[in-house]
Amino acid sequence: MAELRGVVDQTLDLLRRRSPDAFEIYVDESSSFSVESKDGRLDTLEASRSWGMAIRVLTGHRMGFSYTTSSSSSPLLPLDVGSGLERMIEDAMAGAAAVSPDPSLDFAPALDGPLPDLPIFDDSLERTAEEAKIERARRLEETARSVDPARIKKVRKASYQDVLSHKSLINSNGLEVSYASTFASISVTAIAEESGESEVGWDFDFSHFAKDLGIEKVGTTAGERALGKLRGEKVPTGTYPVLLQNHVASDFLSLLAHAFLAEQVQKGKSPLRGRKGERLFSPLVSIVDDGLLCKGAGTSAVDGEGTPTGRTYLAKDGEILGFLYDRYWANRERAATPSRRAASTGNSRRSGIKAPPGLGVSNFFVEPGSGSPSALLSDLERGIVVEDVMGLHTVDPISGDFSLGCSGGWVTGGRRVHPVKSIAVAGNLFDLFRRIERVGEDLRFFGKIGSPSLLISSLPISGK
Numbered sequence: 001m002a003e004l005r006g007v008v009d010q011t012l013d014l015l016r017r018r019s020p021d022a023f024e025i026y027v028d029e030s031s032s033f034s035v036e037s038k039d040g041r042l043d044t045l046e047a048s049r050s051w052g053m054a055i056r057v058l059t060g061h062r063m064g065f066s067y068t069t070s071s072s073s074s075p076l077l078p079l080d081v082g083s084g085l086e087r088m089i090e091d092a093m094a095g096a097a098a099v100s101p102d103p104s105l106d107f108a109p110a111l112d113g114p115l116p117d118l119p120i121f122d123d124s125l126e127r128t129a130e131e132a133k134i135e136r137a138r139r140l141e142e143t144a145r146s147v148d149p150a151r152i153k154k155v156r157k158a159s160y161q162d163v164l165s166h167k168s169l170i171n172s173n174g175l176e177v178s179y180a181s182t183f184a185s186i187s188v189t190a191i192a193e194e195s196g197e198s199e200v201g202w203d204f205d206f207s208h209f210a211k212d213l214g215i216e217k218v219g220t221t222a223g224e225r226a227l228g229k230l231r232g233e234k235v236p237t238g239t240y241p242v243l244l245q246n247h248v249a250s251d252f253l254s255l256l257a258h259a260f261l262a263e264q265v266q267k268g269k270s271p272l273r274g275r276k277g278e279r280l281f282s283p284l285v286s287i288v289d290d291g292l293l294c295k296g297a298g299t300s301a302v303d304g305e306g307t308p309t310g311r312t313y314l315a316k317d318g319e320i321l322g323f324l325y326d327r328y329w330a331n332r333e334r335a336a337t338p339s340r341r342a343a344s345t346g347n348s349r350r351s352g353i354k355a356p357p358g359l360g361v362s363n364f365f366v367e368p369g370s371g372s373p374s375a376l377l378s379d380l381e382r383g384i385v386v387e388d389v390m391g392l393h394t395v396d397p398i399s400g401d402f403s404l405g406c407s408g409g410w411v412t413g414g415r416r417v418h419p420v421k422s423i424a425v426a427g428n429l430f431d432l433f434r435r436i437e438r439v440g441e442d443l444r445f446f447g448k449i450g451s452p453s454l455l456i457s458s459l460p461i462s463g464k
Contacts, residue, residue: 004029004051008170011055011085015172018089020057020096024107024171026304027053028353033130034161037137045134052353056107057092063105064096065356104331108306110174115301115308119294122182122209125164136160136186136215143219144190151230152223154191161185162210175306183297184210186218192226199232201225206447208295225387228409232421234464235410241383241437242425242456243376243411246444248386249451253287253366255429257449258397260287260314262329262342263359269398271430272320281318282436286367288313289324291346296363298448302346304357309346318434326359365450369439376440376455378414384461385409385416386425400429424462432456 008025015023029051036044052069066088141158162184170176187204203221205214244252264270272280281287291309293299303309305327313321325333326348333342349360377385390405403426409416440453 007053007085008168011053011089012170014085014089015055015057018057018093020059020093020172021061022058022107022172024056024169025053026055026350026353027051027168028165030163030165032161032163033133034159035130035134035137036157036159037134037141038155038158040138040141042134042138045130047130053088054353054356055088055092056356057089057096058105058107059093059096061101061103061105062096062099063102063356064092064094064099066091066095067353069353104328104335106327106331107171107173108175108327111177111302111306111308115177115179116292118292118299118301120181120208120299121179122184122211125162125182125184125210128210133160133162133210136210136213140186140188140215140219143216144188144223147190147220147223148192148227151192151194151227152190153193156189156191158188158219159186160213169302169306171306177302177306179301181300182208182210184208184213186213186215188219188222190219190222190226192223192230194230197230199226199229201227201229204446206297206445208299212295228387229407229419229421232407232419233410234422235384235420235461237461237463239458239460241380242459242461243380243383243385244454244456245373245385245387245408246440246442246451246453247446248389249366249454250444250446250449251389251392252429252432253364253451254449255392255395255397255400256287256433257361257364259430260289260323260364261359262323262325262333264397265323266329266332266336271398271400272323276320276322278320279318280320280430281315281433283318284369284436284439285315285318285433286313287315287365288367289345289347289361289364291362293363296448297445298349298362298364300362303344303362304348304350305344307344307346307348309362312345312347324359324361326357329359361448363445363448363450365443365445366439366452366454368441368443368452371438371440371453371455373440373442373453376438376453377411377416379438379455380411380414382413383411384420384423385411389425395429397429400431402427402429420463422463426460426462432459435459 054067168178185206259270324347330342387408438455
């Protein structure tokens with residue numbers, strides 16, 4: 001860390017000599033580990049350490065960006081120290097000179113006070129032996145197989161991964177913030193075979209704390225999902241009530257998130273433009289983005305620009321309340337409509353060192369209701385529980401229209417009777433969220449997107 005601080009100080013000195021109107025330095029040091037078990041043995045293992053530095057400069061309302069990265073643990077190797085830093089700054093200045101001015105560009109101010117202490121760092125991770133991490137992947141594979149050794153013939157990608165990261169952000173407005181985070185995850189795919197038929201089941205888990213990973217639960221769920229798809233049948237084409245399991249509901253919600261980004265709203269690419277204050281969804285639906293959510297995948301005290309994060313209600317009881325902003329899109333909206341007083345919601349996100357920050361979600365979710373999964377299922381007299389969808393990349397996020405392959409179960413009298421496969425579900429994303437009749441209590445996150453199970457009044461199903 002001392003060596004890196006020396007490089008940062010040298011970068012600050014060089015930037016001040018070049019005297020751009022404003023500047024920003026972002027540094028990310030990280031180490032990662034991943035392992036995969038196959039047939040009870042170690043299949044692949046990767047461990048790496050890397051660091052990167054990115055700078056942005058503002059001159060004449062023009063933004064320039066440049067970066068450097070290294071797989072070495074030493075920050076000095078790729079820079080050739082002074083000459084490398086000078087070249088990096090020169091590239092950023094040249095980039096700024098080549099673009100048109102934009103008065104909405106700026107950097108975050110200094111923080112008013114201390115940052116909240118968030119549970120996102122597992123200090124035991126660095127002390128955990130590689131053998132213990134390998135054992136997690138092996139146990140995961142073993143658990144998936146043990147669900148039904150006679151029919152689960154194969155297990156693919158029984159894996160464990162973790163990342164430890166230290167991030168720092170410094171700018172010419174006096175902002176200086178540093179924080180550490182860890183992230184661990186497991187995933188497994190089980191393959192069930194019977195009478196020449198083969199089906200796949202998958203599950204995963206993640207946490208900032210490796211000890212919280214549910215290895216047995218994930219392995220068991222993957223195995224049970226694979227077995228539950230065997231002997232699937234088509235159902236007659238028709239319009240049915242549909243229960244979306246939480247992971248499927250999260251897939252649909254991830255598409256809806258696009259419409260709440262201020263960038264899409266201002267570009268006219270969101271159907272929610274001009275609809276603030278209207279009740280567009282079911283009154284049972286409240287949607288939140290929370291950058292401070294305890295142990296969330298997207299949790300951090302500040303966003304990618306250094307703006308403090310927080311909890312933002314986007315829809316409450318079906319009513320559209322607002323949108324997500326970073327500094328740039330808030331500035332753009334205020335310039336166009338000063339009366340709106342738009343401000344950053346702390347939703348600037350960095351995908352890595354190699355690109356400047358952009359607008360995105362933190363922890364985006366539907367607030368849970370009160371119904372258990374079994375209670376929601378019992379409400380289905382005759383319908384379909386959707387357990388998998390295929391082709392989400394084909395959905396138009398602007399119109400919201402979709403037609404997707406899916407599988408799941410046929411439900412009669414509140415009971416799953418048999419698996420269903422080779423069917424398609426069609427509809428409109430925004431209409432789907434209007435048709436929600438019940439919201440489950442089983443909120444679960446799949447990365448930065450989370451949802452409970454959702455009971456939809458009706459959707460067109462194409463079957464036989």
